[in-house]
Amino acid sequence: MLEIRARRQVKVDKDLMRTNARRTVFDYKQGEKVLKKVHDPRKLEQRWDGPYPIERVHVNGNVTIALKPGVLERINIRRVKPYFEPELDQNITEAAV
Numbered sequence: 001m002l003e004i005r006a007r008r009q010v011k012v013d014k015d016l017m018r019t020n021a022r023r024t025v026f027d028y029k030q031g032e033k034v035l036k037k038v039h040d041p042r043k044l045e046q047r048w049d050g051p052y053p054i055e056r057v058h059v060n061g062n063v064t065i066a067l068k069p070g071v072l073e074r075i076n077i078r079r080v081k082p083y084f085e086p087e088l089d090q091n092i093t094e095a096a097v
Contacts, residue, residue, distance in 0.1 A: 026082055028057050033083040034065060036075065051083035 028034070033051035041047050052065040055072055064074045 028054055028063050028077065028080075028082070030054055030057060033085075034063070034080040035083050036065065037079045037081075048081065 032054050034054060035048040035050040036052060038045065038047055038049050052067060054063050055066050056064040058064070058074070061077050062074050063077060063080065064072050065080070067073055
């Protein structure tokens, strides 16, 4: 019985290491914007929704985001990714002026 548990634990540890190798570490802060993963997207729909501002960061791996004024959602950080504002190209802005 102990051998079965030991083999199972080795498999769980190996799977966890493989899964964590693909993750990136990011510290979320209040006021930053994130994209929320769409639960069950259709074939050609976007996979991410947002950006939404972070209202609060919790210690258990959750963040509270504001979907719209007065509507908050507490969501796990595995379902969000950081949103970075697109940078405007200097050549495009100079040509427009």
